[in-house]
Amino acid sequence: MGTTISIQQTVTLSLACFASGVFLGKYLFGGPVCEYEYEEESEEEESDDEGLEIDSSSLNEIPGECKMVLVVRQDLKMGKGKAAAQCSHATLALYKKISNPNSEAYNPNMLNRWEYGNGQAKVTLQVPNQEEMDILFAQAISMGVNAHIIHDAGRTQIAAGSATVLGLGPAPKSVLDQITGSLKLY
Structure with a gap:
């Protein structure tokens, strides 16, 4: 039987994985894991x-x-x-x-x-x-x-x-x- 998780648990896990990746990227590799273009024009x-x-x-x-x-x-x-x-x-x-x-x-x-x-x-x-x-x-x-x-x-x-x-x-x-x-x- 499979385990069912809620949307809230999924979001929490996703955020935890992202935060872990940022942490590891910063401290293990000297920079963030992913780079993105910052759009100067704000919403x-x-x-x-x-x-x-x-x-x-x-x-x-x-x-x-x-x-x-x-x-x-x-x-x-x-x-x-x-x-x-x-x-x-x-x-x-x-x-x-x-x-x-x-x-x-x-x-x-x-x-x-x-x-x-x-x-x-x-x-x-x-x-x-x-x-x-x-x-x-x-x-x-x-x-x-x-x-x-x-x-x-x-x-x-x-x-x-x-x-x-x-x-x-x-x-x-x-x-x-x-x-x-x-x-x-x-």
Whole structure:
């Protein structure tokens, strides 16, 4: 009799095999097992929040857990997969900004608190429209919170340039709750 495994087990095994191959390729052969061409053109357009001065160093003094918050616009009526992709773009953009020494949002202390504190917490919330999203963005910037708005490239469901997701953090939970505490879960 054969053994049946679930899709989740198959995905887990595939990821484990891939990670093992990357690990072996890096440490046994001096480089990755596979190479691929990185396409310079991103799925998403650049955000208009580039160049804003964000000094989040004062947030390092605030104790407690840290998290990221992903705020999804509801008026765009994105499918779940599209929204998930947009949230992934936001998470990566926030991470790049806070971990890059050349970024205005660079804060290795906050990044370490988030990475090693409570499982890299992320919460997804909903906002009714772009106007409300822009208000949250302005509040975050004024409080020194790392923030990034994702704008869609317009190749699938959404018009080009549409602001889809606002990413905030990582930052102390207490600070992010001041900005997004009234929003409902997505």
